[in-house]
Amino acid sequence: MTSARVIPTSIAPEARADALIAAFERAGYARVTPAILQPAEPFLDLSGEDIRKRMYLTSDPQGRELCLRPDLTIPVSCDYLASPAAGKPRGFCYLGPVFRHRPDGGGEFLQAGIESFGRKDTAAADAEMLALGLDATAHYGLAAPEIRMGDVGLFSALVAALDLAPAWKRRLIKDFNHKTSLAQDLDRLTVGAANARPEYQGVLAALAGADPKGAHALVTDLLSIAGITAVGGRSVSEIADHFLEQAALGAQASLPRPTRALIEKFLAIAGDPAQASAELGAFAREARIALEPALDLFESRIRAFAARGVEVSRIRFSTAFGRGLDYYTGFVFELHDPRAHANGPLVAGGRYDELLTRLGSPRAISAVGFAVWIERLAALRGAP
Amino acid sequence: MSAPFVIAVPAKGRLQANAEAFFARAGLELVKPRGARDYRGTIADLPGIEVAYLSAAEIVDLLAQGAVHLGITGEDLVREKIPDADRRVVLVEGLGFGHANVAVAVPQAWIDVHSMADLDDVAIAFRLKHERKMRLATKYVNLTREFFSQHGVTDYRIVESSGATEAAPAAGTAELIVDITTTGATLAANGLKVIDDGVILRSQANLVAARAAKWGAAERAAARAMLDRIAAQARAQTFREVRTRFPRCDDALLAEAKRRFGVETPFGGPTSSGMLTLHCPPKHVHELAILLREKGAETVVVADLGYVFSSADPLYAKLEAGLGLSK
Numbered sequence A: 001m002t003s004a005r006v007i008p009t010s011i012a013p014e015a016r017a018d019a020l021i022a023a024f025e026r027a028g029y030a031r032v033t034p035a036i037l038q039p040a041e042p043f044l045d046l047s048g049e050d051i052r053k054r055m056y057l058t059s060d061p062q063g064r065e066l067c068l069r070p071d072l073t074i075p076v077s078c079d080y081l082a083s084p085a086a087g088k089p090r091g092f093c094y095l096g097p098v099f100r101h102r103p104d105g106g107g108e109f110l111q112a113g114i115e116s117f118g119r120k121d122t123a124a125a126d127a128e129m130l131a132l133g134l135d136a137t138a139h140y141g142l143a144a145p146e147i148r149m150g151d152v153g154l155f156s157a158l159v160a161a162l163d164l165a166p167a168w169k170r171r172l173i174k175d176f177n178h179k180t181s182l183a184q185d186l187d188r189l190t191v192g193a194a195n196a197r198p199e200y201q202g203v204l205a206a207l208a209g210a211d212p213k214g215a216h217a218l219v220t221d222l223l224s225i226a227g228i229t230a231v232g233g234r235s236v237s238e239i240a241d242h243f244l245e246q247a248a249l250g251a252q253a254s255l256p257r258p259t260r261a262l263i264e265k266f267l268a269i270a271g272d273p274a275q276a277s278a279e280l281g282a283f284a285r286e287a288r289i290a291l292e293p294a295l296d297l298f299e300s301r302i303r304a305f306a307a308r309g310v311e312v313s314r315i316r317f318s319t320a321f322g323r324g325l326d327y328y329t330g331f332v333f334e335l336h337d338p339r340a341h342a343n344g345p346l347v348a349g350g351r352y353d354e355l356l357t358r359l360g361s362p363r364a365i366s367a368v369g370f371a372v373w374i375e376r377l378a379a380l381r382g383a384p
Numbered sequence B: 001m002s003a004p005f006v007i008a009v010p011a012k013g014r015l016q017a018n019a020e021a022f023f024a025r026a027g028l029e030l031v032k033p034r035g036a037r038d039y040r041g042t043i044a045d046l047p048g049i050e051v052a053y054l055s056a057a058e059i060v061d062l063l064a065q066g067a068v069h070l071g072i073t074g075e076d077l078v079r080e081k082i083p084d085a086d087r088r089v090v091l092v093e094g095l096g097f098g099h100a101n102v103a104v105a106v107p108q109a110w111i112d113v114h115s116m117a118d119l120d121d122v123a124i125a126f127r128l129k130h131e132r133k134m135r136l137a138t139k140y141v142n143l144t145r146e147f148f149s150q151h152g153v154t155d156y157r158i159v160e161s162s163g164a165t166e167a168a169p170a171a172g173t174a175e176l177i178v179d180i181t182t183t184g185a186t187l188a189a190n191g192l193k194v195i196d197d198g199v200i201l202r203s204q205a206n207l208v209a210a211r212a213a214k215w216g217a218a219e220r221a222a223a224r225a226m227l228d229r230i231a232a233q234a235r236a237q238t239f240r241e242v243r244t245r246f247p248r249c250d251d252a253l254l255a256e257a258k259r260r261f262g263v264e265t266p267f268g269g270p271t272s273s274g275m276l277t278l279h280c281p282p283k284h285v286h287e288l289a290i291l292l293r294e295k296g297a298e299t300v301v302v303a304d305l306g307y308v309f310s311s312a313d314p315l316y317a318k319l320e321a322g323l324g325l326s327k
Helices: A013-026 A041-047 A049-054 A073-082 A122-139 A152-161 A166-178 A198-208 A212-225 A236-249 A257-267 A273-287 A292-307 A374-382 B013-025 B056-065 B075-081 B116-130 B141-150 B165-171 B185-189 B217-237 B251-261 B282-294 B314-323
Strands: A037-039 A057-059 A065-068 A090-099 A108-117 A146-151 A315-318 A331-336 A347-351 A367-373 B005-010 B040-043 B046-054 B070-074 B089-094 B100-107 B134-138 B156-160 B176-181 B192-203 B205-210 B240-245 B275-280 B300-303
Touching: A013 A090, A013 A108, A013 A122, A013 A374, A037 A041, A041 A049, A041 A065, A041 A073, A041 B156, A049 B141, A049 B156, A065 A090, A073 A090, A073 A108, A073 A367, A108 A122, A108 A374, A122 A146, A122 A292, A122 A331, A122 A347, A122 A367, A122 A374, A146 A152, A152 A166, A152 A257, A152 A292, A152 A331, A152 A347, A166 A236, A166 B116, A212 A236, A236 B116, A257 A273, A273 A292, A273 A315, A367 A374, B005 B013, B005 B056, B005 B217, B013 B070, B013 B205, B013 B217, B046 B056, B046 B217, B056 B070, B056 B075, B056 B205, B070 B075, B075 B089, B075 B141, B075 B192, B075 B205, B089 B314, B100 B116, B100 B141, B116 B134, B116 B192, B134 B141, B134 B165, B141 B156, B141 B176, B141 B192, B165 B176, B176 B185, B176 B192, B185 B192, B205 B314, B217 B314, B240 B282, B251 B275, B251 B282, B275 B282, B282 B300
Parallel strands: A146 A315, B005 B046, B005 B070, B134 B156, B134 B176
Antiparallel strands: A037 A065, A057 A065, A090 A108, A108 A367, A146 A331, A331 A347, A347 A367, B040 B046, B070 B205, B089 B205, B100 B176, B100 B192, B240 B275, B240 B300
């Protein structure tokens, strides 16, 4: 097994990082060195405009936006997609500088990590990532880091199973992905306020019960009578659909109380994964909600952890743990210094099965991986 | 000789005309000793001040660096171009011209979008349907990012625009825009409307001071001389001087005039011979004159004011407080 082969602390940080990457290579991950200068588009597209203020941006003579890579997951994924191996199971590891503006410290720092593509054995691949992440901290003398874990797939399954308007479902998923804790936001969460406009109430109420096809035609006609042509990328039909969706939403401008209670109950499930698994099962039965595929995966993942020699009871699981990056789709984890010397995780990663599709792959390719903050690990040595 | 005190003024367009008119009202004449095309000038009768004529964007850069002491430029540019603007510059005073709102505008056909919350939902739905994010054209990249972040809207991409931003949706290069608008007429002509809670900033031309500039005794004296005249003129503009001889004037009458008309008494109550000087906002001058005569005044004289200098020196005090200079 992978556990606690603690390297003597006399080795310099760089040599130590090289030894770590060599270990990743021995585990079957081919070392890659993507370009440092990258097109900015995929990062902005996948991480959102907010990352712009942390990126080192420049442009080429044609005016295309370039950046110094702020992480390696996207470059490794793009290189894999552009290669003949795209779609086949492949594993890569990397060690190199990434660049982000940081209020404290320099803008350049070292990251190592692993990306695993195209594996069908989801639970085993997830468990392997956690095990290799634990190897990385053990490499730096920390054999028992704090393990935080979540599963974005469980929340998606819950939302899919709830009897809610589409606008509500989109909103919940988005907020879960963008906030570390959704629970305290449920109060303030509202969907579109257009239905609160008094002058629209009559029309919206009339449309709410109407046959969808006729209502759709009416909205389309009203727009053309008003002499309004659609500009930009949204078609009239798309606008009409969403308008009618708002009509259907009616007075449901805040989350129905029983649904809210259910979500809060779900998000309160946390602790030892084995125990959480039992609680989730009871929750699903009681609420008559089908969480099966996601819950089954959760359970087989726990078995896979045990098979890799990970002490499952040491994992701190939470249904609310969401990572704040909207491309995660399943398993997410972070390893922390239990003495909290480091400012942030030492290792962080998870599953992002939609990433490669969003980067342009014509078919879905599963993907899971993690990144290692080398400087944070190296700093642990000096810490008391 | 020490480095001069520099004030940067817009070099062209309506902002330049407005800025010159602003100085002219304060009796400060901007002169270009080497001809109209010169980009350096002075202020007549105010030695030790250099006027630099620059583009609005350059003014903001130089203020951020502290390469000029004061500048006249729009708050929109200050907030957009200087990260953490309040730590680098001080917005001393809004100047009452160059008004423009920076606002989020969407196609009028989007009858399903009235608020930022609606926009958020449409943005998420758009990404799911089209497998790309909505594009937003703007030259206000930073203001947009901050505002959208505050509203939790994340599913959009910024397309930088340097030309006619409002034409981008019709041209098919963006779905929505963030741009400046004064009346909304240009937006409407391009089939766009402003979202109800989508005004990011209500901007106007400001007198802006650079924190990083040298603010020694000489610079402070130069700033004080100029700001004193501007403040004195600004105050003079907001009042008319009303004089009368009025032996029966009492505190009750003064209190009534203050309460009803916002009258001020720059020299206190009437003199021993009953001479009374009041400062009254222009729109209440006639009502005040009626009141004074009802109470026994025979003649009431009203005159425009050139300057009202006060020991408080309000504009310079604001600059000093903003820059954290000690008196």
